[in-house]
Amino acid sequence: MQGELERKGACSPDEEYVIGKLSLSSKRPDTVELNIGYHLLEGKMVDLKKPFAVLEKHSSCLDVEAMDVDGTGAENITEYKVIGVVRKKCLFKNRPRAIISKPEAATRKQR
Amino acid sequence: MVQTTGLPLEARKSKELVFSRAVRHDWRLLEVDEKMLQEIVYEGVTIKGLPDEEAVLCTRKGTYSVKHVDTTNSMFLVPPVKDISCEKVTVAATAVAHLELVLTAPRLGALDKILQATQIRGDDEEEEGEEGTASSSGRDDVQPHTFLELLGTAQASLQLLQQKSSAACVMSCSLNDLASEAELRAALHARGAMELDGCWRIISPGHLAHLLEVLLLSAAQHGWRLDDIPVQEACSVLQADGFNPRVAQHCLRLHSALDASTSETPPLLSLDYRKVCLHFARKLLSQQERWPLDQFLEEWQASVPEGMKVDLSMLRGEARREDVGGEEVLRHFPTAALPGDPASRFAALFAARPRWELPDLEPYLADLQVPGCSAEFLLLTYARASQENSSAPVVYSAR
Numbered sequence: 007m008q009g010e011l012e013r014k015g016a017c018s019p020d021e022e023y024v025i026g027k028l029s030l031s032s033k034r035p036d037t038v039e040l041n042i043g044y045h046l047l048e049g050k051m052v053d054l055k056k057p058f059a060v061l062e063k064h065s066s067c068l069d070v071e072a073m074d075v076d077g078t079g080a081e082n083i084t085e086y087k088v089i090g091v092v093r094k095k096c097l098f099k100n101r102p103r104a105i106i107s108k109p110e111a112a113t114r115k116q117r
Numbered sequence: 118m119v120q121t122t123g124l125p126l127e128a129r130k131s132k133e134l135v136f137s138r139a140v141r142h143d144w145r146l147l148e149v150d151e152k153m154l155q156e157i158v159y160e161g162v163t164i165k166g167l168p169d170e171e172a173v174l175c176t177r178k179g180t181y182s183v184k185h186v187d188t189t190n191s192m193f194l195v196p197p198v199k200d201i202s203c204e205k206v207t208v209a210a211t212a213v214a215h216l217e218l219v220l221t222a223p224r225l226g227a228l229d230k231i232l233q234a235t236q237i238r239g240d241d242e243e244e245e246g247e248e249g250t251a252s253s254s255g256r257d258d259v260q261p262h263t264f265l266e267l268l269g270t271a272q273a274s275l276q277l278l279q280q281k282s283s284a285a286c287v288m289s290c291s292l293n294d295l296a297s298e299a300e301l302r303a304a305l306h307a308r309g310a311m312e313l314d315g316c317w318r319i320i321s322p323g324h325l326a327h328l329l330e331v332l333l334l335s336a337a338q339h340g341w342r343l344d345d346i347p348v349q350e351a352c353s354v355l356q357a358d359g360f361n362p363r364v365a366q367h368c369l370r371l372h373s374a375l376d377a378s379t380s381e382t383p384p385l386l387s388l389d390y391r392k393v394c395l396h397f398a399r400k401l402l403s404q405q406e407r408w409p410l411d412q413f414l415e416e417w418q419a420s421v422p423e424g425m426k427v428d429l430s431m432l433r434g435e436a437r438r439e440d441v442g443g444e445e446v447l448r449h450f451p452t453a454a455l456p457g458d459p460a461s462r463f464a465a466l467f468a469a470r471p472r473w474e475l476p477d478l479e480p481y482l483a484d485l486q487v488p489g490c491s492a493e494f495l496l497l498t499y500a501r502a503s504q505e506n507s508s509a510p511v512v513y514s515a516r
Contacts (some may be wrong), residue, residue: 022138028206029131038126040134057154058215060194061145086145086164088157090196 038096046105057093061086083095126206134206141210144194148186148217174218175297181218188214224489225457228267231320232308235261237364239324242501261316268301306377307484320364321373328368329396331358332420343422344387372396390425395435397421402436402449410438410445424486434480437470450483459485463499467515473500475511 026042040047064085126132136208155178156162157449163175166185172183207432270343273299310319320328335354336343355365366382373386387442397420407414429438434452438445455465466473466481482492496502500513 023136025129025134025136025208028126028134030126039131041131056148057148058146059149059154059157060210061147063143063145089144091154092146092194095192103309 037060040098041105042102044104045102046099047102048100049096052095054093054095057091059088060090060092062089119129132204132206135208137209138319140208142212144210144212144314146192146212146215147174153218154318173221173224173302178297178299180221180297180300182221184217184219186215186217188212190479211420221302221328223297225301225304228301229305229308231262231267232310232317235316235318236321237313237318237324237361238321243305263315263316264301264312266307267305267317268298285318301398302378309371309377311364313361315365320368322500324364325368325371326400328355328365328398329372329393331360332365332368333393343390343393346386346388348382348386391431394425394427394431398427398432398435399449399451402447406448407439407441408447413447434483437477442499452484455481457485459487459490459495459499463495463515467500471514473513475513478513496500 028039029039029041031037031039036050038049038051040049040082064087121328153176160177164172165175174183190213191403192212193208194212194213195206198207204354246444289456305317308319309325310317332346332351332355333343335341335358336346337352339346339350339354341351346369348369351369352362352365356362367435369388370377370382372388374389375382375386394417398417401408401417401420414429421427433448436447437450438446440446450469456462461484462481466478478496479492482495485495485496490498496513499516501516502513504511504513
Protein backbone atom coordinates (compact mmCIF):
# COMPACT_ATOMS: atom_id res chain seq x y z
CA MET A 7 0.00 0.00 0.00
CA GLN A 8 1.43 3.33 -1.02
CA GLY A 9 0.16 6.82 -0.78
CA GLU A 10 0.56 10.28 0.50
CA LEU A 11 -1.43 12.84 2.33
CA GLU A 12 -2.28 15.96 0.45
CA ARG A 13 -3.36 19.16 1.99
CA LYS A 14 -6.17 21.09 0.40
CA GLY A 15 -4.72 24.03 -1.46
CA ALA A 16 -6.46 27.17 -0.25
CA CYS A 17 -5.26 27.61 3.30
CA SER A 18 -2.09 29.45 4.22
CA PRO A 19 0.88 27.25 5.04
CA ASP A 20 1.72 29.43 8.01
CA GLU A 21 -1.30 28.35 9.97
CA GLU A 22 -1.59 25.35 12.12
CA TYR A 23 -3.60 22.77 10.27
CA VAL A 24 -5.52 19.85 11.66
CA ILE A 25 -5.01 16.60 9.80
CA GLY A 26 -7.10 14.24 11.86
CA LYS A 27 -7.49 12.45 15.14
CA LEU A 28 -4.84 10.11 16.47
CA SER A 29 -5.52 7.52 19.13
CA LEU A 30 -4.52 4.13 20.44
CA SER A 31 -6.88 1.36 19.43
CA SER A 32 -9.21 0.23 22.19
CA LYS A 33 -9.06 -3.38 21.01
CA ARG A 34 -5.41 -3.89 20.15
CA PRO A 35 -2.98 -1.90 22.28
CA ASP A 36 -0.16 -1.93 19.73
CA THR A 37 -2.26 -0.32 17.02
CA VAL A 38 -2.45 3.38 16.39
CA GLU A 39 -5.56 4.74 14.70
CA LEU A 40 -5.59 7.83 12.56
CA ASN A 41 -8.97 9.24 11.75
CA ILE A 42 -9.15 11.61 8.80
CA GLY A 43 -12.56 12.72 7.74
CA TYR A 44 -14.50 9.65 6.68
CA HIS A 45 -11.45 7.46 6.75
CA LEU A 46 -9.76 5.39 9.38
CA LEU A 47 -6.14 4.34 9.05
CA GLU A 48 -4.53 1.72 11.20
CA GLY A 49 -0.83 1.82 11.88
CA LYS A 50 1.79 0.01 13.90
CA MET A 51 4.91 1.26 15.62
CA VAL A 52 7.98 -0.16 13.91
CA ASP A 53 11.66 0.13 14.78
CA LEU A 54 13.67 1.43 11.87
CA LYS A 55 16.31 -1.02 10.67
CA LYS A 56 18.68 1.88 10.33
CA PRO A 57 18.01 5.17 12.08
CA PHE A 58 17.54 8.40 10.15
CA ALA A 59 19.60 11.41 11.05
CA VAL A 60 17.54 14.55 10.49
CA LEU A 61 19.63 17.18 8.76
CA GLU A 62 19.01 20.89 8.61
CA LYS A 63 20.93 22.98 6.11
CA HIS A 64 22.82 26.06 7.23
CA SER A 65 24.56 28.31 4.77
CA SER A 66 26.83 31.12 5.74
CA CYS A 67 29.29 33.30 3.90
CA LEU A 68 32.65 33.45 5.58
CA ASP A 69 35.58 35.65 4.71
CA VAL A 70 38.67 33.62 4.20
CA GLU A 71 41.59 35.81 5.10
CA ALA A 72 44.96 34.14 5.11
CA MET A 73 43.80 30.89 3.62
CA ASP A 74 43.27 31.57 -0.02
CA VAL A 75 41.37 28.65 -1.46
CA ASP A 76 41.34 28.49 -5.24
CA GLY A 77 41.80 32.22 -5.45
CA THR A 78 38.46 33.11 -3.99
CA GLY A 79 38.37 35.64 -1.21
CA ALA A 80 35.17 34.47 0.37
CA GLU A 81 33.71 31.03 0.50
CA ASN A 82 30.26 29.76 1.08
CA ILE A 83 30.19 27.37 3.95
CA THR A 84 27.30 24.99 3.97
CA GLU A 85 26.73 22.90 7.00
CA TYR A 86 24.16 20.31 7.78
CA LYS A 87 23.30 20.06 11.43
CA VAL A 88 21.95 16.84 12.75
CA ILE A 89 18.95 18.08 14.70
CA GLY A 90 17.53 14.74 15.61
CA VAL A 91 17.61 11.03 15.15
CA VAL A 92 14.57 8.98 14.14
CA ARG A 93 14.54 5.42 15.35
CA LYS A 94 10.88 4.47 15.26
CA LYS A 95 8.08 5.04 12.89
CA CYS A 96 4.39 4.44 12.93
CA LEU A 97 3.62 2.73 9.67
CA PHE A 98 0.15 2.98 8.17
CA LYS A 99 0.36 0.37 5.52
CA ASN A 100 -3.22 -0.71 5.02
CA ARG A 101 -5.83 0.85 2.77
CA PRO A 102 -7.93 3.31 4.77
CA ARG A 103 -11.30 2.03 5.96
CA ALA A 104 -14.35 4.12 5.35
CA ILE A 105 -16.45 5.10 8.31
CA ILE A 106 -19.82 6.65 7.92
CA SER A 107 -20.67 8.19 11.23
CA LYS A 108 -18.34 11.20 11.39
CA PRO A 109 -18.68 13.78 8.61
CA GLU A 110 -15.59 15.91 8.94
CA ALA A 111 -13.91 16.23 5.55
CA ALA A 112 -10.56 17.93 5.56
CA THR A 113 -7.79 16.08 3.88
CA ARG A 114 -7.84 12.83 2.09
CA LYS A 115 -5.67 9.95 1.34
CA GLN A 116 -4.73 9.21 -2.21
CA ARG A 117 -3.42 6.25 -4.09
CA MET B 118 4.17 7.17 7.60
CA VAL B 119 4.20 9.08 10.82
CA GLN B 120 7.68 8.99 12.23
CA THR B 121 8.63 9.65 15.75
CA THR B 122 10.69 8.46 18.64
CA GLY B 123 7.49 7.26 20.27
CA LEU B 124 4.13 8.90 19.87
CA PRO B 125 2.89 10.65 22.99
CA LEU B 126 -0.36 8.70 23.11
CA GLU B 127 -2.33 7.35 26.02
CA ALA B 128 -4.97 4.69 25.96
CA ARG B 129 -8.58 5.75 25.41
CA LYS B 130 -7.71 9.30 24.56
CA SER B 131 -7.53 10.68 21.07
CA LYS B 132 -5.39 13.64 20.12
CA GLU B 133 -5.41 15.91 17.15
CA LEU B 134 -2.70 15.35 14.60
CA VAL B 135 -1.78 18.76 13.24
CA PHE B 136 0.75 20.33 10.91
CA SER B 137 2.74 22.84 12.89
CA ARG B 138 2.57 26.51 12.04
CA ALA B 139 5.42 26.37 9.57
CA VAL B 140 5.88 22.83 8.41
CA ARG B 141 9.37 22.21 7.13
CA HIS B 142 9.90 20.47 3.84
CA ASP B 143 13.63 21.10 3.57
CA TRP B 144 14.95 18.78 6.23
CA ARG B 145 16.87 15.83 4.92
CA LEU B 146 16.70 12.34 6.29
CA LEU B 147 20.02 10.55 6.18
CA GLU B 148 19.90 6.83 6.69
CA VAL B 149 22.80 5.85 8.94
CA ASP B 150 23.83 2.87 10.98
CA GLU B 151 24.81 3.24 14.61
CA LYS B 152 28.51 3.28 13.80
CA MET B 153 28.08 6.09 11.29
CA LEU B 154 25.86 7.97 13.72
CA GLN B 155 28.59 7.84 16.36
CA GLU B 156 31.15 8.98 13.83
CA ILE B 157 28.96 11.92 12.79
CA VAL B 158 28.23 12.93 16.36
CA TYR B 159 31.71 12.58 17.80
CA GLU B 160 34.05 13.15 14.86
CA GLY B 161 32.04 15.05 12.26
CA VAL B 162 31.96 14.14 8.61
CA THR B 163 32.30 16.05 5.39
CA ILE B 164 30.01 16.08 2.39
CA LYS B 165 31.75 16.99 -0.82
CA GLY B 166 30.85 17.25 -4.45
CA LEU B 167 30.61 19.47 -7.47
CA PRO B 168 27.26 20.74 -8.75
CA ASP B 169 26.90 18.15 -11.49
CA GLU B 170 28.46 15.31 -9.57
CA GLU B 171 27.12 12.80 -7.13
CA ALA B 172 27.96 13.96 -3.63
CA VAL B 173 30.11 11.88 -1.34
CA LEU B 174 30.27 11.77 2.41
CA CYS B 175 33.66 11.29 3.99
CA THR B 176 34.36 10.05 7.45
CA ARG B 177 37.94 9.94 8.68
CA LYS B 178 38.41 6.51 7.20
CA GLY B 179 35.94 5.95 4.38
CA THR B 180 34.18 7.52 1.45
CA TYR B 181 30.48 6.96 0.82
CA SER B 182 28.42 8.08 -2.11
CA VAL B 183 25.18 9.75 -1.16
CA LYS B 184 22.14 8.37 -2.96
CA HIS B 185 18.81 10.14 -3.09
CA VAL B 186 16.00 7.67 -2.56
CA ASP B 187 12.41 8.64 -3.21
CA THR B 188 9.97 6.97 -0.90
CA THR B 189 6.50 6.27 -2.16
CA ASN B 190 4.97 7.28 1.15
CA SER B 191 4.76 10.59 2.88
CA MET B 192 6.76 10.72 6.04
CA PHE B 193 5.74 13.04 8.87
CA LEU B 194 8.27 13.96 11.47
CA VAL B 195 6.93 14.35 14.96
CA PRO B 196 9.49 15.68 17.41
CA PRO B 197 9.50 14.26 20.93
CA VAL B 198 7.38 16.27 23.37
CA LYS B 199 8.26 16.91 26.97
CA ASP B 200 4.69 16.93 28.18
CA ILE B 201 2.82 13.76 27.37
CA SER B 202 -0.50 15.30 28.39
CA CYS B 203 -0.30 17.82 25.56
CA GLU B 204 -3.53 17.82 23.53
CA LYS B 205 -1.94 17.81 20.09
CA VAL B 206 0.54 15.73 18.17
CA THR B 207 2.42 18.18 16.00
CA VAL B 208 4.05 17.36 12.70
CA ALA B 209 7.16 19.51 12.42
CA ALA B 210 8.22 18.44 8.95
CA THR B 211 7.30 16.22 6.06
CA ALA B 212 9.56 14.31 3.72
CA VAL B 213 9.07 12.23 0.60
CA ALA B 214 12.66 11.09 0.18
CA HIS B 215 15.71 10.14 2.16
CA LEU B 216 19.42 9.82 1.59
CA GLU B 217 21.34 6.56 1.68
CA LEU B 218 25.07 6.01 2.02
CA VAL B 219 26.96 3.46 -0.05
CA LEU B 220 30.61 2.75 0.64
CA THR B 221 32.63 3.67 -2.42
CA ALA B 222 36.18 4.00 -3.66
CA PRO B 223 37.74 7.44 -3.17
CA ARG B 224 37.82 9.67 -6.24
CA LEU B 225 41.28 10.99 -6.64
CA GLY B 226 41.40 12.37 -10.18
CA ALA B 227 41.97 15.89 -8.95
CA LEU B 228 44.79 14.73 -6.67
CA ASP B 229 46.74 13.30 -9.59
CA LYS B 230 46.32 16.51 -11.57
CA ILE B 231 47.60 18.64 -8.70
CA LEU B 232 50.53 16.31 -7.99
CA GLN B 233 51.47 16.19 -11.69
CA ALA B 234 51.39 19.96 -11.94
CA THR B 235 53.49 20.53 -8.84
CA GLN B 236 56.16 17.87 -9.34
CA ILE B 237 59.56 18.46 -7.86
CA ARG B 238 61.76 18.75 -10.91
CA GLY B 239 65.49 18.61 -11.20
CA ASP B 240 66.47 21.62 -13.22
CA ASP B 241 65.26 24.66 -11.36
CA GLU B 242 66.30 26.63 -8.34
CA GLU B 243 64.08 24.86 -5.84
CA GLU B 244 66.88 22.32 -5.45
CA GLU B 245 68.44 24.85 -3.10
CA GLY B 246 65.69 24.03 -0.73
CA GLU B 247 65.54 27.58 0.60
CA GLU B 248 63.15 29.20 -1.81
CA GLY B 249 60.24 27.45 -0.20
CA THR B 250 57.20 26.59 -2.20
CA ALA B 251 56.47 29.88 -3.88
CA SER B 252 58.94 29.58 -6.74
CA SER B 253 58.08 26.04 -7.66
CA SER B 254 56.00 24.26 -10.25
CA GLY B 255 57.41 25.85 -13.35
CA ARG B 256 55.06 26.49 -16.22
CA ASP B 257 51.81 25.62 -14.48
CA ASP B 258 50.00 28.01 -12.25
CA VAL B 259 49.10 25.31 -9.79
CA GLN B 260 50.56 25.80 -6.35
CA PRO B 261 51.59 22.83 -4.25
CA HIS B 262 48.90 21.90 -1.75
CA THR B 263 49.07 21.19 1.93
CA PHE B 264 47.39 18.11 3.27
CA LEU B 265 44.37 20.06 4.47
CA GLU B 266 44.02 21.84 1.17
CA LEU B 267 44.12 18.50 -0.60
CA LEU B 268 41.56 17.17 1.77
CA GLY B 269 39.46 20.22 1.09
CA THR B 270 38.47 20.63 4.67
CA ALA B 271 40.59 23.60 5.59
CA GLN B 272 37.56 25.32 7.02
CA ALA B 273 35.71 22.29 8.23
CA SER B 274 34.41 22.82 11.68
CA LEU B 275 33.58 19.87 13.77
CA GLN B 276 31.28 21.32 16.32
CA LEU B 277 29.28 19.30 18.67
CA LEU B 278 25.96 20.59 19.84
CA GLN B 279 23.60 19.13 22.34
CA GLN B 280 20.01 19.75 21.50
CA LYS B 281 17.19 18.36 23.57
CA SER B 282 17.84 14.70 24.11
CA SER B 283 19.37 14.03 20.75
CA ALA B 284 22.96 14.76 19.94
CA ALA B 285 23.61 17.11 17.08
CA CYS B 286 26.65 17.95 15.13
CA VAL B 287 27.92 19.72 12.10
CA MET B 288 28.69 18.40 8.70
CA SER B 289 30.43 20.76 6.39
CA CYS B 290 30.57 20.76 2.65
CA SER B 291 33.53 21.41 0.46
CA LEU B 292 34.39 20.94 -3.14
CA ASN B 293 37.77 19.34 -3.30
CA ASP B 294 38.99 15.82 -3.64
CA LEU B 295 36.42 13.21 -2.86
CA ALA B 296 38.20 11.09 -0.30
CA SER B 297 38.51 10.69 3.43
CA GLU B 298 41.56 11.65 5.44
CA ALA B 299 42.92 8.12 5.77
CA GLU B 300 42.27 7.35 2.12
CA LEU B 301 43.99 10.54 1.01
CA ARG B 302 47.02 9.75 3.16
CA ALA B 303 47.19 6.24 1.71
CA ALA B 304 46.83 7.62 -1.81
CA LEU B 305 49.66 10.10 -1.24
CA HIS B 306 51.93 7.33 0.04
CA ALA B 307 50.97 5.07 -2.86
CA ARG B 308 51.99 7.82 -5.26
CA GLY B 309 55.33 8.26 -3.50
CA ALA B 310 54.51 11.81 -2.46
CA MET B 311 56.48 13.63 0.22
CA GLU B 312 55.78 16.63 2.41
CA LEU B 313 58.16 19.42 1.52
CA ASP B 314 57.78 22.75 3.31
CA GLY B 315 54.28 21.82 4.37
CA CYS B 316 53.06 20.84 0.92
CA TRP B 317 52.60 17.38 -0.50
CA ARG B 318 54.38 16.80 -3.79
CA ILE B 319 55.78 14.03 -5.90
CA ILE B 320 59.23 13.91 -7.44
CA SER B 321 59.16 13.85 -11.23
CA PRO B 322 60.14 10.41 -12.60
CA GLY B 323 63.13 11.85 -14.46
CA HIS B 324 64.48 13.61 -11.42
CA LEU B 325 63.91 10.60 -9.22
CA ALA B 326 65.80 8.35 -11.64
CA HIS B 327 68.67 10.82 -11.80
CA LEU B 328 68.82 11.05 -8.02
CA LEU B 329 68.89 7.28 -7.64
CA GLU B 330 71.75 6.89 -10.06
CA VAL B 331 73.79 9.63 -8.40
CA LEU B 332 73.05 7.94 -5.10
CA LEU B 333 74.28 4.57 -6.36
CA LEU B 334 77.41 6.17 -7.78
CA SER B 335 78.09 7.92 -4.47
CA ALA B 336 77.58 4.63 -2.66
CA ALA B 337 80.20 2.97 -4.83
CA GLN B 338 82.51 5.95 -4.34
CA HIS B 339 82.22 6.05 -0.56
CA GLY B 340 82.09 2.32 -0.10
CA TRP B 341 78.58 2.22 1.45
CA ARG B 342 76.93 -1.15 1.51
CA LEU B 343 73.66 -1.04 -0.41
CA ASP B 344 71.85 -2.73 2.43
CA ASP B 345 73.30 -0.29 4.98
CA ILE B 346 73.27 3.20 3.54
CA PRO B 347 74.05 5.92 6.09
CA VAL B 348 71.15 8.30 5.47
CA GLN B 349 72.67 11.47 6.96
CA GLU B 350 75.96 11.06 5.14
CA ALA B 351 74.29 10.19 1.84
CA CYS B 352 72.08 13.24 2.02
CA SER B 353 74.96 15.63 2.72
CA VAL B 354 76.98 14.09 -0.12
CA LEU B 355 74.05 14.61 -2.48
CA GLN B 356 73.55 18.12 -1.12
CA ALA B 357 77.14 18.89 -2.08
CA ASP B 358 76.20 17.75 -5.58
CA GLY B 359 73.40 20.31 -5.65
CA PHE B 360 70.45 18.18 -4.59
CA ASN B 361 67.93 19.11 -1.94
CA PRO B 362 68.84 16.82 0.98
CA ARG B 363 65.18 16.30 1.92
CA VAL B 364 64.33 15.22 -1.61
CA ALA B 365 67.41 12.98 -1.64
CA GLN B 366 66.32 11.37 1.60
CA HIS B 367 62.86 10.77 0.17
CA CYS B 368 64.41 9.15 -2.89
CA LEU B 369 66.33 6.84 -0.56
CA ARG B 370 63.16 6.00 1.35
CA LEU B 371 61.25 5.31 -1.85
CA HIS B 372 63.86 2.77 -2.93
CA SER B 373 64.17 1.15 0.46
CA ALA B 374 62.14 -1.52 2.14
CA LEU B 375 60.71 1.13 4.48
CA ASP B 376 56.94 1.31 4.83
CA ALA B 377 55.85 4.60 3.26
CA SER B 378 53.51 5.42 6.12
CA THR B 379 56.25 5.55 8.77
CA SER B 380 57.40 9.12 9.11
CA GLU B 381 60.64 8.24 10.91
CA THR B 382 63.73 7.51 8.88
CA PRO B 383 66.27 5.21 10.58
CA PRO B 384 69.98 6.20 10.41
CA LEU B 385 70.76 3.25 8.17
CA LEU B 386 68.57 2.30 5.23
CA SER B 387 68.67 -0.85 3.19
CA LEU B 388 67.88 -0.45 -0.48
CA ASP B 389 65.15 -2.71 -1.80
CA TYR B 390 66.92 -4.58 -4.61
CA ARG B 391 63.66 -5.18 -6.42
CA LYS B 392 62.92 -1.45 -6.57
CA VAL B 393 66.42 -0.63 -7.75
CA CYS B 394 66.36 -3.36 -10.41
CA LEU B 395 62.93 -2.19 -11.50
CA HIS B 396 64.32 1.27 -12.08
CA PHE B 397 66.93 -0.08 -14.48
CA ALA B 398 64.39 -2.32 -16.19
CA ARG B 399 62.14 0.68 -16.79
CA LYS B 400 65.03 2.58 -18.24
CA LEU B 401 65.69 -0.18 -20.75
CA LEU B 402 62.02 -0.73 -21.52
CA SER B 403 61.53 2.94 -22.30
CA GLN B 404 64.41 2.87 -24.75
CA GLN B 405 62.84 0.40 -27.10
CA GLU B 406 59.32 -0.88 -27.47
CA ARG B 407 60.07 -4.60 -27.69
CA TRP B 408 62.99 -6.54 -26.37
CA PRO B 409 63.95 -10.09 -27.24
CA LEU B 410 63.79 -11.70 -23.82
CA ASP B 411 67.35 -13.07 -23.68
CA GLN B 412 68.89 -9.83 -24.83
CA PHE B 413 66.86 -7.88 -22.33
CA LEU B 414 67.84 -10.05 -19.40
CA GLU B 415 71.48 -9.74 -20.37
CA GLU B 416 71.43 -5.96 -20.67
CA TRP B 417 69.34 -5.59 -17.56
CA GLN B 418 71.72 -7.63 -15.43
CA ALA B 419 74.62 -5.61 -16.80
CA SER B 420 73.00 -2.30 -15.86
CA VAL B 421 72.17 -3.00 -12.23
CA PRO B 422 74.67 -2.38 -9.41
CA GLU B 423 77.00 -5.20 -8.53
CA GLY B 424 75.62 -7.75 -6.16
CA MET B 425 72.04 -7.42 -7.37
CA LYS B 426 70.46 -10.24 -9.29
CA VAL B 427 67.67 -9.47 -11.73
CA ASP B 428 64.64 -11.67 -11.97
CA LEU B 429 61.69 -11.55 -14.34
CA SER B 430 59.27 -11.79 -11.43
CA MET B 431 60.35 -8.26 -10.50
CA LEU B 432 58.53 -7.07 -13.61
CA ARG B 433 55.09 -8.28 -12.61
CA GLY B 434 52.67 -5.50 -13.43
CA GLU B 435 55.36 -3.63 -15.34
CA ALA B 436 56.02 -5.59 -18.54
CA ARG B 437 54.47 -8.53 -20.30
CA ARG B 438 55.90 -11.38 -22.34
CA GLU B 439 54.70 -12.05 -25.83
CA ASP B 440 55.32 -14.73 -28.35
CA VAL B 441 56.14 -13.17 -31.69
CA GLY B 442 56.90 -15.71 -34.42
CA GLY B 443 58.33 -18.26 -32.01
CA GLU B 444 60.51 -15.69 -30.28
CA GLU B 445 59.80 -14.48 -26.78
CA VAL B 446 59.74 -10.72 -26.49
CA LEU B 447 59.20 -8.36 -23.60
CA ARG B 448 57.05 -5.29 -23.91
CA HIS B 449 56.63 -2.41 -21.47
CA PHE B 450 53.11 -2.49 -20.05
CA PRO B 451 53.05 -0.66 -16.71
CA THR B 452 50.02 -0.77 -14.41
CA ALA B 453 50.52 2.90 -13.68
CA ALA B 454 49.59 3.78 -17.28
CA LEU B 455 46.27 1.93 -17.13
CA PRO B 456 42.94 3.45 -16.11
CA GLY B 457 41.95 3.23 -12.45
CA ASP B 458 38.32 2.16 -12.63
CA PRO B 459 37.64 -1.56 -13.06
CA ALA B 460 35.62 -1.45 -16.29
CA SER B 461 38.17 0.63 -18.21
CA ARG B 462 41.05 -1.30 -16.68
CA PHE B 463 39.72 -4.60 -17.98
CA ALA B 464 38.94 -3.05 -21.36
CA ALA B 465 42.54 -1.83 -21.64
CA LEU B 466 43.93 -5.19 -20.56
CA PHE B 467 41.90 -7.15 -23.08
CA ALA B 468 42.68 -4.61 -25.81
CA ALA B 469 46.37 -5.27 -25.23
CA ARG B 470 45.97 -9.02 -25.14
CA PRO B 471 42.71 -10.91 -25.68
CA ARG B 472 43.53 -13.87 -23.42
CA TRP B 473 45.21 -13.78 -20.05
CA GLU B 474 46.25 -16.42 -17.58
CA LEU B 475 45.67 -15.58 -13.96
CA PRO B 476 49.32 -15.22 -12.81
CA ASP B 477 49.90 -12.63 -15.56
CA LEU B 478 46.64 -10.85 -14.89
CA GLU B 479 46.81 -10.64 -11.12
CA PRO B 480 49.45 -7.92 -10.78
CA TYR B 481 47.33 -5.67 -12.98
CA LEU B 482 44.34 -6.05 -10.66
CA ALA B 483 46.13 -5.70 -7.35
CA ASP B 484 45.67 -1.94 -7.07
CA LEU B 485 42.04 -1.84 -8.16
CA GLN B 486 40.07 -0.97 -5.08
CA VAL B 487 36.35 -1.28 -4.99
CA PRO B 488 34.93 -1.60 -1.48
CA GLY B 489 33.20 -4.90 -0.93
CA CYS B 490 34.61 -6.43 -4.10
CA SER B 491 37.43 -8.95 -4.13
CA ALA B 492 39.67 -9.62 -7.12
CA GLU B 493 37.62 -12.77 -7.76
CA PHE B 494 34.44 -10.74 -7.88
CA LEU B 495 35.99 -8.31 -10.36
CA LEU B 496 37.10 -11.21 -12.55
CA LEU B 497 33.60 -12.65 -12.45
CA THR B 498 32.11 -9.30 -13.34
CA TYR B 499 34.42 -8.16 -16.10
CA ALA B 500 36.04 -11.27 -17.53
CA ARG B 501 35.02 -14.64 -18.86
CA ALA B 502 36.91 -17.67 -17.64
CA SER B 503 37.42 -20.60 -19.94
CA GLN B 504 39.44 -23.78 -19.96
CA GLU B 505 40.22 -25.81 -23.07
CA ASN B 506 40.42 -29.07 -21.19
CA SER B 507 40.60 -30.04 -17.57
CA SER B 508 44.40 -30.00 -17.42
CA ALA B 509 44.84 -26.70 -19.29
CA PRO B 510 45.21 -23.47 -17.32
CA VAL B 511 42.17 -21.22 -16.93
CA VAL B 512 42.21 -18.39 -19.43
CA TYR B 513 40.41 -15.07 -19.01
CA SER B 514 38.98 -13.14 -21.92
CA ALA B 515 36.64 -10.18 -22.41
CA ARG B 516 32.97 -10.74 -21.69
